[in-house]
Amino acid sequence: MPKPRDAVLHTLRVHPVKSLAGHEPGSATVEPWGLAGDRRWMLIDGTGKAVTQRQQARLALIGAEPRPDGGVRLSAPGPARGPAPGPAPLTVAVPEAGGGADGTVVTDIFGTKVEAVPAARDAHHWLSTYLGAEVRLVHLDDPARRRPVDPEYALPGETVSFADGYPLLVTTTASLDALNSLVAQGDYPEEGPLPMDRFRPNLVVAGTEPWAEDGWRRIAVGEVTFRVAKLCGRCVVTTTDQRTAERGREPLRTLGRYRRVDGRLIFGQNVIPERTGTLRVGDPVTVLG
DSSP, rough: OOGGOOOOOEEOOSSSTTOOBBBOSSSSETTTTEEETTTEEEEEEETSSSEEEETTTGGOOOEEEEOOOOOEEOOOOOOOSSOOOOOOOEEEEOOOOOTTTTOEEEEEETTTTEEEEOOOHHHHHHHHHHHSSOOEEEESSSTTSSSOTTTTOOOOBBBOOOOSSSSEEEEEHHHHHHHHHHHHHHSSSGSOOOOOOGGSSEEEEEESSSTTTGSSSSEEEEEEEEEEEEEOOOGGGGGBOOTTTOHHHHHHHHHHHHOOTTEEEEEEEEEEEEEOOOETTOEEEOOOO
């Protein structure tokens, strides 16, 4: 069986735009509010509410390539049926302040009001046309002060980007293997095995026991240490195939049977950086408490 000292950082994942496709760099900088460039952009509807894969599964199909200046390059495939191509890719620059008293609009991310800066109009049009619904793209200009972490789990001054609630999400390959074994024995074995991108983590750790992360309180990944905030409750996004945008029943059916904690379906741990630094794939992972 693998020993704790054998645990390593298997994969890094950065999602420049919340709920759009992510990418896997070989290294990434940890900032106080998460990985550099992770979820600094988000879609909102006409009322300012966050638009995610919960409402629009097709967001999974839209690529968001990070640019060195903090902008993103959007791309998307054409229709699943027929020869029509997708829209021409669009590069979106980090917006300058404008459009309000301090250049921001008020957004609503799961009931929390967060100020953000709207992107250029061509980004709104590109995304609205592709989705067939009116949306706007906004940028989190100042993550150091815009959105605090839930004070029940945070220290004073800790903030987060447009992630669901915490700076980073950690999962393990061993737990995914265990979950897939349970899916194979369940009601919908044809839906497995599920890939890790269903869970949209930032850090994927290899070399642990299944579900070992449930008991973590502090971990070190390379030169960076993290405080474990809380187990991650999962939603319908995990049932969305990130390559086709089709919904299934798994893994929620299986998590509901085997991984229900305080009414939530659990997979992974939310963590908060204790210091900044650079992570690299292959870095050792040490459980500190």
